[in-house]
Amino acid sequence: MKLMEDMKTVIEVEEAAKMLKLLGDKTRLTMVALMEEDECCVCEFVELFNMSQPSVSQHLRKLRDVGLVVEERRGQWIFFCVNRSHPAYPMVKSLLSHLPNQHNKLLELEQRGLRVCCE
Amino acid sequence: MKLMEDMKTVIEVEEAAKMLKLLGDKTRLTMVALMEEDECCVCEFVELFNMSQPSVSQHLRKLRDVGLVVEERRGQWIFFCVNRSHPAYPMVKSLLSHLPNQHNKLLELEQRGLRVCCE
């Protein structure tokens, strides 16, 4: 007997393959796992991945192009977060649940004073 | 409260990305979804995907190389099936649960007399 159930929205194989292809990259998969915890901005990813800014931007653009993430500008910064109403989100959430928690990465960033906060 | 829970084995992001990259191809994703239903042999995939035999073999080899599928020769045929003891299998199973059922494809193949059976 199952009392609580994860959303098991069905999506077409083609659509799923497109998503998995995008997530089949260590950088993008980690990005999405991080954004599942909290919204992030480009410079935070640059710091976390020790990667060039254009490279980070290009990864984020791919995620945005399929609608899996949405962006919101706040001052100088553009924050990205997971679009939880995307048709493929339930599948994405399922697979993220099999990955290690990424919270420590954000904590470490905060401790180094590199977490961007705009209130 | 949750009484029954899916296996939520955690695997490293790098390992997960490797798997998702493999499954981020419509052909291979469908193959795995089909094999989740029942073991299949190469010529069945050739028929189902209307694809060249070498192409099918190459896709299966990639899946085999990471250990996600295992093969077993029976006479002329080599049957492939999902390796349910693979560390990434729980994640794979999770995401497959968001795909449409592929049973009809195998049924149709059977009705056309093209299902390989060796007993």
Next chain:
DNA sequence: TGCATATATAAGTATATGCTTATATACTAT
């Protein structure tokens, strides 16, 4: 206005990918 910071985009390049055709291997049946 002018400069610094944050981000996006463009163009170039090396490598990866998925197909193709041709050929090799393995098993079955005559």
Next chain:
DNA sequence: ATAGTATATAAGCATATACTTATATATGCA
């Protein structure tokens, strides 16, 4: 043995991918 069927592998090729460097755009602040 020989032919037929099933599968694997190799080599070639067109396209996709992920980075790089250079440059453009947008915001904040003095």
